Amino acid sequence: MPNITIVFGGLLCALSVVTLLLTGGEVKRVSIFIPCFVGIPLLFLGILGGLRPGARKHAMRGAAALGLLGGLAAVGRGIPQALKILRGEAVDVLPFAMVWAMTLICITFVLICIESFISARRARLSQGESSQSPQGH
Numbered sequence: 001m002p003n004i005t006i007v008f009g010g011l012l013c014a015l016s017v018v019t020l021l022l023t024g025g026e027v028k029r030v031s032i033f034i035p036c037f038v039g040i041p042l043l044f045l046g047i048l049g050g051l052r053p054g055a056r057k058h059a060m061r062g063a064a065a066l067g068l069l070g071g072l073a074a075v076g077r078g079i080p081q082a083l084k085i086l087r088g089e090a091v092d093v094l095p096f097a098m099v100w101a102m103t104l105i106c107i108t109f110v111l112i113c114i115e116s117f118i119s120a121r122r123a124r125l126s127q128g129e130s131s132q133s134p135q136g137h
Helices: 002-022 030-051 053-086 093-132
Strands: none
Touching: 002 030, 002 053, 002 093, 030 053, 030 093, 053 093
């Protein structure tokens, strides 16, 4: 799971860099770096979880929470833009695409985290049951 966290953190950082490049390197708003503001801590948590097995569980739960917050923040910014489009109003395409790409990346990451947490719990439970079963009977 730490490696997956690093990949998704990298994707969010890359999203900011690509958006910056598509604007010609001109920073009009700090909001262009919002995916990085989520991606860099994800990278850190992924590296922490990989290097310190004792901290892995906490790091991955923190990463999942951060991914959820990032996804919710992006949805919160994306819905008003989507409503403008539905009303026929003009919307700047690049920020619109960036917000929804961040939403997709973050929500996908959270779903992968949930699946991983469920699998880990099942593995722990089955391991506990097999260690409690009588041997040699």
